[in-house]
Amino acid sequence: MIKKSLKIVLLTSLLLSGFAATASTPTCQGDDCIAEQKLYLSWALGYGQRSNPLHGGKKLNLVLLPEIYYYSKYWFFDNGRLGSSIALSDDTQLSIIGQFNQEKGYFQQWFSGNLLQFEANTIVGPEFGAATFRQAPSQIAVSQVNKRPTAFDVGLQLDTVRSGTLWQLAYWTDVSKQHHGQYASLGARRGWQSPYGKWQLSAHLHWKSAQLIDTYYGLTALEVTSGQEYQGRDSWQAELRLNWSKPLTERLSVLVFLRYLQLDSAMTDSYLVRSDNVTTWFGGVSYRFF
Numbered sequence: 001m002i003k004k005s006l007k008i009v010l011l012t013s014l015l016l017s018g019f020a021a022t023a024s025t026p027t028c029q030g031d032d033c034i035a036e037q038k039l040y041l042s043w044a045l046g047y048g049q050r051s052n053p054l055h056g057g058k059k060l061n062l063v064l065l066p067e068i069y070y071y072s073k074y075w076f077f078d079n080g081r082l083g084s085s086i087a088l089s090d091d092t093q094l095s096i097i098g099q100f101n102q103e104k105g106y107f108q109q110w111f112s113g114n115l116l117q118f119e120a121n122t123i124v125g126p127e128f129g130a131a132t133f134r135q136a137p138s139q140i141a142v143s144q145v146n147k148r149p150t151a152f153d154v155g156l157q158l159d160t161v162r163s164g165t166l167w168q169l170a171y172w173t174d175v176s177k178q179h180h181g182q183y184a185s186l187g188a189r190r191g192w193q194s195p196y197g198k199w200q201l202s203a204h205l206h207w208k209s210a211q212l213i214d215t216y217y218g219l220t221a222l223e224v225t226s227g228q229e230y231q232g233r234d235s236w237q238a239e240l241r242l243n244w245s246k247p248l249t250e251r252l253s254v255l256v257f258l259r260y261l262q263l264d265s266a267m268t269d270s271y272l273v274r275s276d277n278v279t280t281w282f283g284g285v286s287y288r289f290f
Helices: 002-017 102-106 210-217
Strands: 038-050 060-071 076-078 081-089 092-100 152-162 165-174 182-194 197-208 235-247 252-262 277-288
Touching: 038 252, 060 277, 102 210, 182 210
Parallel strands: none
Antiparallel strands: 038 060, 038 277, 060 076, 076 081, 081 092, 092 152, 152 165, 165 182, 182 197, 197 235, 235 252, 252 277
């Protein structure tokens, strides 16, 4: 499985490197601009948690979070995402991106995507309401089901800036033939500076295909007793993120991020799922090495 994933990554990187593109953010300004052919590495030290919506699933403790990105003229690596972008105009760009599917992270705590998905500069989401939990005995624990696959997805992402707001549209498909599904998202992000630090608020609406949901949250007759089977269907999930940071020195910053993901009945109808939301929070200090 590891060899297969490495082959997929290498093939994808060759594909992406063939695009004559610029890997910069549309109309970046000041600290948001990224210099080409320069490696950025920072670590955030603090404490936080990401909840787990599955029965028997463990919360993910967040203590030390890396942020790694490199942008060259033709390709980029940004916290687990490998891609290439082409500028369509001064404020619009189209990217092709590859990454490991994040659904596996709820089933396996040491999944690499669990660590790299948290970018100190862009992550977030608060818990705005009480979670709804499924009551026993209608529940299936993670340890009772078959191992879920590690999938690698490739997608197209369109970014455009309008009136100071970054709009993003993305569509992904499974190229590793593990979940055979697709997913898409539409989102907006806006940042502002205040005397108390830099703020960033974003909202996204995610669509996940029935094949993807069924692969990870579906239950077959081989895994559960009669009457507990579940076949996944298309899912719509809303997400809110809030991020705050304040520089203390040129390299050291204090930061807090929050994230709230609302799950719909396409997931919560599965006896494997116990909560209708996923919340993430983290607070600490970030040090940029270079």
